[in-house]
Amino acid sequence: MRTSPSLAAVALAIAAFLVAFLVIPVATVVYTAFSDGQGGFTLAHFAAFSGISLMRESFANSLYVAGVTVGLATVIAVPLAYLTVRFQFRGAVLIQTLGVLPLVMPAFVGAAAMQMLFGRSGSVNLVLRDAFGFTLPLMEGLNGVIFVETLHYFPFILLNLSASLANIDSSMEEAAQNLGASGWRLFRKVVFPLAMPGYVAGASLVFIKVFDDLGTPLVLNVTNMLAPQAYLRVTSIGLEDPIGYVICVILVAFSVGAMGGSWWFVKRRDYALVSRGGVQAPRRTLTPWQSLLAYGWIAAMLLLVLSPHLGILLMSLSKVWSFTVLPEQLTFAHYATVFTDAKQMIWNTFLYCGLAALLDVAIGTAIAYIVLRTAIPGRQLLDHLVTVALAMPGLVLGIGYLRTFKGIDLPFGGGALTASWLIFVLAYSVRRLPYALRSCMAALTQVHPALEEAAENVGAGRWSTIRRVVVPLMMGGILAGFVTSFITAAAEISETILLTSRESLAPMSYGIYLYFQSVLGRGPGAALGVIAVSLVAVGTYLSHRLVAAGSPHQSPGGRA
């Protein structure tokens, strides 16, 4: 633990970056929502907001959609998590697949495919109408948003809950069995309460993501929710309209509230005793009936989860697909169209996301080192600031950038910052920084300080040690962080929609959104979607491999 002037300078530079591109834009949004225009404080904008019935309706709808989505996602995820962790069960691989598949496809891309499959004239309803004479309003209005978001976000609960369940010492359950509890009562009274931290973390994340989502409602043409309203106010009425900022403040308040609430919840309860160390009990076996039920549930979920993937693939390959269960003619023409028309967008995605991810791992590595290895005063603040970025909706940051940097020109005649491609790199890097930082922190935590001391002991200076020992040992985590930042930035839509000032600057995600605006664009949009999904899938696979490969060789001989 030491301080050095050069590292302190790095810490200051990072702090300045975060203040400029995270704190000030968000503060500007909040300030605008409470400002009367003459520098005074006012609640008039909030009063105006609550005076508009559409706003009240949107608020209620957003709460309703987020709440119901959390509920449905829970119903899907809880049995799956319990099955994988506690039972001897061959379907565990399938469940893990279920946990990753939805996340590789941005929700708004899936939404278009779901419309084709489950919409009023979608495949499922066409079959139902012909066979039974009725249809299901699965994609009508808010239902559609809930349906799409549930299938997209339930993995957050599944993954967090599984991790939490796996961490419960088996003796906790055995003690309950020993005292007479079994089955549902065992789950309800002991297992689920102990897994609560994981569940709450997952559920609050789902709530926030759904509450803030802009892309899915827009693609589904649902505008009576908060995020679309904010977008519409800012883009149609203008950056001066205060209602958009009021909505942003509400979004931020809910995000911070949900994250803070889940943090407080876990903190408040004493889970220090939930430690591993006892004997791992043999997993329980399923009775034939339970097996049937389990496989049935997994098969149904797999089918549902895969439907947007299949749908988007079919859309990208179909010449015409309208009022038929399946497309009638297949073609590769859409891919040809995309490769000629959208080449620039694909390139833009690589450029913006690559640079943003690079910036993220550079900053992430620096912050990890400063927090874990130095005694620079206030170093924890950097970590906390980055965590704040996790709670900031893309929409809010996007609006904040437009407002804050309006009229600021780049040096050397580069034109307005908000009209340049740099704004994408900055916006993406700030929002994806938490992912990269987590990854870098985890990697550095695994590097034993003795390895660095050994380097210094044989004569390597601070920077030389960092360059030749620390960074190489962290490389697995750094690469995983890069890939995660890259793919999540490539799938980003809220900021992207706001910040795209002209088509030549647009990345792929905007391209997909734009194509989906017209019926004729569905094919090419889907083709571009397939490309984006493939990119994200490859990236996800890579980051899993990197994390798996990166861990073993990092502790010095012997165990801690």
Add this chain to the structure above:
Amino acid sequence: MKPVGVDIRHIALAFGATQVLKDINLVVEPGEFFALLGPSGSGKSTLLRLIAGFNQHQRGEVLIDGRDVTGIPPWKRNVGMVFQNYALWPHMTVAQNVAFGLEERKLPRAEIRDKVRAALDLVGLAEFAARRPGQLSGGQQQRVAIARTLAIEPQVLLLDEPLSNLDAKLRVQTRQELVKLQRRLGITTIFVTHDQEEALTTCQRIAVMDQGVIQQVGTPMELFDFPVNRFVAQFVGSVNLFAGRFRREGEALRFSSPALGELALPAGVEPPPGEFDLAFRPHAVHFVQGAAPASCLALDGAVEGAEFLGEFLRYEIRVAGAIVTADIPHARGRAPVAPGTPVALAVPASELRFVSA
């Protein structure tokens, strides 16, 4: 409640291809405080978990109070278990933890309240009822775990290394309390431990286990004084063990050992037929001036080193190609024998044992 016996007959258990318990036979008498003693991997915890119903044996039967419990799930056995890490649920208070089993048994509310109070009184923690387990010390947590188990009035009490998470001083105090509690309640208790001192000081009888097999069952003194094999001799107390062959030359009995060389055994020693090791405890070894008495085994060697343990000095003495350990009582002011000093050792015939390998 009338104390019950536990009867284990021909139990065999394998996890996959690994045979963990091999033909275990054991009778625990009603009201007895019984220990399963063995190193890790000996199968002692597996046997305990089997009695609790967490492991399923492939062969044999477990009788509790004369009734075969094979196939009865853990939650219907009424066999109380205290876990090594206590397994207190952090989301419940102390009182809620203790009440859990009573609630599962659907007892009336008032009765649960009384029994929780009584169980906590028993372990002296009544005033901690509203605390969370995380707010208690290790020793207090352990007592809550015991109270939680006793509250359901189990037929048999199973203790899985209950003292291993306590510090040395508390461990001694707790084991004495445990003995008192067991005597008072008269409940049949099976105690799993890898610590011989714990087993010797608390239990009426001990089964020493190794590699899934019961090596010997007996009272603490029987095990210490008359170990049946090399493993028990080494695991219960310290021991000097030498492999070799016995040979009778007229009246005289000789022992030739690769390590110790050729030895004359004192009169009155009667080795059983077959291959056996010569064994004696370090505290049975004495330093003598001149020749050893005829009733003793005589050994000549030189001091290699000594550890001072307060009450006694533990000498390492080189005798031919072997090291003999001798515990010599310490008297105030007496200087240790310096390394290199030649010493004559005597071991009384009555302290010599012959154990199978």
